[in-house]
Amino acid sequence: MTRPRADSYSIAVLPGDGIGHEVMGPAIEVVDLVAEHQGFSVDWTTYPWSCGFYHEHGVMMPDDGIDQLADHDAIFLGAVGDPSLPDHLSLWGLLIPIRRAFQQYINLRPALLLPGVVSPLRDTSRGIDILVVRENSEGEYSEVGGRVFPGTPDEFAVQEAIFSRRGTERAIEYAVSLAQKRQKRVVSATKSNGIIHSMTFWDEVFHDVMARHPEIEGRLMHVDALAARFVSHPHDLDVVVGSNLFGDILTDIGAVIVGSMGMAPSANLNPTGEFPSMFEPVHGSAPDIAGQGIANPIGQIWSAAMMLEHLGRPEAHDVIMTAIHHVLGETDMRTPDLGGTATTTEVADAVRTAVRHALTVEAA
Numbered sequence: 001m002t003r004p005r006a007d008s009y010s011i012a013v014l015p016g017d018g019i020g021h022e023v024m025g026p027a028i029e030v031v032d033l034v035a036e037h038q039g040f041s042v043d044w045t046t047y048p049w050s051c052g053f054y055h056e057h058g059v060m061m062p063d064d065g066i067d068q069l070a071d072h073d074a075i076f077l078g079a080v081g082d083p084s085l086p087d088h089l090s091l092w093g094l095l096i097p098i099r100r101a102f103q104q105y106i107n108l109r110p111a112l113l114l115p116g117v118v119s120p121l122r123d124t125s126r127g128i129d130i131l132v133v134r135e136n137s138e139g140e141y142s143e144v145g146g147r148v149f150p151g152t153p154d155e156f157a158v159q160e161a162i163f164s165r166r167g168t169e170r171a172i173e174y175a176v177s178l179a180q181k182r183q184k185r186v187v188s189a190t191k192s193n194g195i196i197h198s199m200t201f202w203d204e205v206f207h208d209v210m211a212r213h214p215e216i217e218g219r220l221m222h223v224d225a226l227a228a229r230f231v232s233h234p235h236d237l238d239v240v241v242g243s244n245l246f247g248d249i250l251t252d253i254g255a256v257i258v259g260s261m262g263m264a265p266s267a268n269l270n271p272t273g274e275f276p277s278m279f280e281p282v283h284g285s286a287p288d289i290a291g292q293g294i295a296n297p298i299g300q301i302w303s304a305a306m307m308l309e310h311l312g313r314p315e316a317h318d319v320i321m322t323a324i325h326h327v328l329g330e331t332d333m334r335t336p337d338l339g340g341t342a343t344t345t346e347v348a349d350a351v352r353t354a355v356r357h358a359l360t361v362e363a364a
Contacts (some may be wrong), residue, residue: 020078134247
């Protein structure tokens with residue numbers, strides 16, 4: 001479900017760390033350009049919450065951070081993470097609290113091979129167009145567990161995975177709703193041959209949901225076999241649904257087989273529209289290239305397109321995607337992750353030029 005169409009939108013911006021700062025500006029400029037031509041406006045409010053903020057304040061965001069974000073229509077995230085801070089502190093201090101406070105229980109990640117992009121796979125003649133629906137609020141990423149006898153030879157850790165019928169069912173139903181508009185096929189990632197309780201439960205709920213949708217072809221695949229399928233037969237896959245952990249892993253494979261992690265977008269969705277959803281590229285803060293001006297801005301720009309579609313502006317989404325297709329399919333503008341030598345700025349400029357052209361065509 002998208003939010004009702006409006007004439008103006010309030011967007012919270014979290015550039016985060018590393019290349020997040022470098023790709024955020026170009027994406028905002030693209031959105032503003034489209035908004036100006038299509039008769040709506042966007043009010044951007046930037047929040048400095050990041051690993052740098054943590055080093056200064058001892059927290060990833062202030063106590064009232066969720067309350068501040070709640071006033072916005074959507075959240076636009078760059079990337080969070082820095083080698084100076086353990087990943088679990090940055091993740092559990094910012095992203096996971098946001099996802100859970102705003103019931104962003106769907107993580108949606110497309111794996112789409114765009115024109116002009118070379119996949120590492122040998123044969124992509126039949127294309128790659130996969131939508132992965134990841135359950136985003138429970139599963140393996142829970143806080144239930146702990147350590148006993150820390151610092152001794154007897155130390156051990158327990159980590160509990162939490163699967164509720166409600167949480168599992170709504171993720172699978174969302175995947176089905178997407179399949180209805182595509183090829184009417186859903187593959188569910190499981191590992192019930194080895195994970196005897198939670199995954200057999202997941203499978204049972206999957207069968208229950210699919211029984212309500214006989215027009216949809218539903219298939220269970222063990223996640224290891226499914227991961228191999230992403231590489232060997234990606235053209236056979238349409239909509240894939242998985243738990244928090246399985247979805248996380250599969251979507252990184254999906255990003256790589258369509259050319260680069262630098263281009264992969266994602267949406268953390270509250271499908272009911274009751275709370276703001278959050279949109280982010282999946283490339284991370286990439287500290288190894290931060291500050292060099294070579295980060296690929298397309299993942300952030302594509303995430304912006306997904307955000308606009310969610311906000312009830314599908315025509316804005318289409319203009320941006322047309323521009324991205326043009327730049328990749330008809331020019332030689334490539335950042336190093338795609339084998340080119342272009343800078344972040346050069347690619348962003350090319351996308352903006354293509355957006356202007358697409359807007360001119362649209363208005364004609």
